[in-house]
Amino acid sequence: MTTGHEDATVLITGGTGSFGRTVAARLLRDGVGQVRILSRDEAKQDDMRHTMGDDRLRFYLGDVRDEGSVDKAMRGVDHVFHAAALKQVPSCEFFPMEAVRTNVQGSENVVRAADRAGVRSAVFLSTDKAVYPVNAMGMSKALMEKVARSHGLNNPTTATTMACVRYGNVMYSRGSVIPLFLSQMRAGKPITITNPHMTRFMMSLADSVDLVEFAFHNARQGDLFIRKARACTIADLAAAMLRLFRSDSQIEIIGTRHAEKVSEALASREELSKAIDMGDYFRIPLDSRGLDYELYVAEGDARQAEFLDYDSHTVPRMSVEEVEELLLTLPEIRSELALAGLTSSRV
Numbered sequence: 001m002t003t004g005h006e007d008a009t010v011l012i013t014g015g016t017g018s019f020g021r022t023v024a025a026r027l028l029r030d031g032v033g034q035v036r037i038l039s040r041d042e043a044k045q046d047d048m049r050h051t052m053g054d055d056r057l058r059f060y061l062g063d064v065r066d067e068g069s070v071d072k073a074m075r076g077v078d079h080v081f082h083a084a085a086l087k088q089v090p091s092c093e094f095f096p097m098e099a100v101r102t103n104v105q106g107s108e109n110v111v112r113a114a115d116r117a118g119v120r121s122a123v124f125l126s127t128d129k130a131v132y133p134v135n136a137m138g139m140s141k142a143l144m145e146k147v148a149r150s151h152g153l154n155n156p157t158t159a160t161t162m163a164c165v166r167y168g169n170v171m172y173s174r175g176s177v178i179p180l181f182l183s184q185m186r187a188g189k190p191i192t193i194t195n196p197h198m199t200r201f202m203m204s205l206a207d208s209v210d211l212v213e214f215a216f217h218n219a220r221q222g223d224l225f226i227r228k229a230r231a232c233t234i235a236d237l238a239a240a241m242l243r244l245f246r247s248d249s250q251i252e253i254i255g256t257r258h259a260e261k262v263s264e265a266l267a268s269r270e271e272l273s274k275a276i277d278m279g280d281y282f283r284i285p286l287d288s289r290g291l292d293y294e295l296y297v298a299e300g301d302a303r304q305a306e307f308l309d310y311d312s313h314t315v316p317r318m319s320v321e322e323v324e325e326l327l328l329t330l331p332e333i334r335s336e337l338a339l340a341g342l343t344s345s346r347v
């Protein structure tokens, strides 16, 4: 990932996760002045320091909830990727104010610190669960989007371009369904399926890092970007996993979990009616009208009726074979297959 100038300093909040590591590795590979990681867990920082071993990588212990620690990490920074968040749906359901503190107030701290430090651009990572949210995680991410995107409206002279990206499900991410299915198959246990008809957008980690990179290079003040993605049912995902690993595990239907949706939307029809198609991506610009409330009431948009939500139930659906092919693009799946002594004719 190139930043345009070789001595740029880039801050990644929550940077010890798989996203942060991948972005950091791309930045270091392509020549960057410094990559700073701001996160809470010293053990994960230590691990990343040792595995990546690059003296352009600097670590800041802190919490986005604490404005002072954000300010300290932000000094002299040119670009920010804000990935620090509470992401687990169930824990945010039980402790919604914790989601507000990290995802909303923590993000506001990042917005304010970036503005104060004269940062040039900041990309905020959001999720499809922020669209028509039903759970506290999605609601707090929806508010984070509003906080980041409205900054330029309230501060027209700001030096910082703030933009958001929304992910779908990142395949093989920690604690997600694909590694769970794999461990169930390995243990010879049944595969647990919540609702076979449930659909999700499936994105590889590489796709999601490409999305952030695209936003980084193309963002204008207040933009939100999504990557066009394919979806599948959970039944087809399970079938593809069983076939790839030649497993005869049974399927057990466990029912929908706390605060889950049957499908997810990467963008609402209201947003799509304003979106600009950029090939693999949509740019959703900010509503740039000022605080003139009359306009919101008087100016409707007849085109909205023509659009459907960009929803995992309605986009073209992958077949089981296509899910298998997508799974085979993941390095983790390839190495798991190799470990199990399995090779696929599709590799």
Ligand SMILES: O=c1ccn([C@@H]2O[C@H](COP(=O)(O)OP(=O)(O)O[C@H]3O[C@H](CO)[C@@H](O)[C@H](O)[C@H]3O)[C@@H](O)[C@H]2O)c(=O)[nH]1
Pocket (backbone or CB within 6 Å): 087, 088, 089, 127, 128, 129, 167, 168, 169, 170, 175, 176, 177, 178, 180, 192, 193, 194, 195, 198, 199, 200, 234, 256, 257, 260, 264
């Ligand atoms: O035992 C299980 C667990 C999950 N699922 C289903 O698999 C799909 C994916 O589940 P999971 O991998 O847990 O992801 P989500 O709950 O959709 O949430 C993920 O995707 C979000 C982005 O949408 C991230 O913010 C979350 O951190 C991440 O866990 C869902 O339809 C689940 O109902 C099953 O069928 N069986």
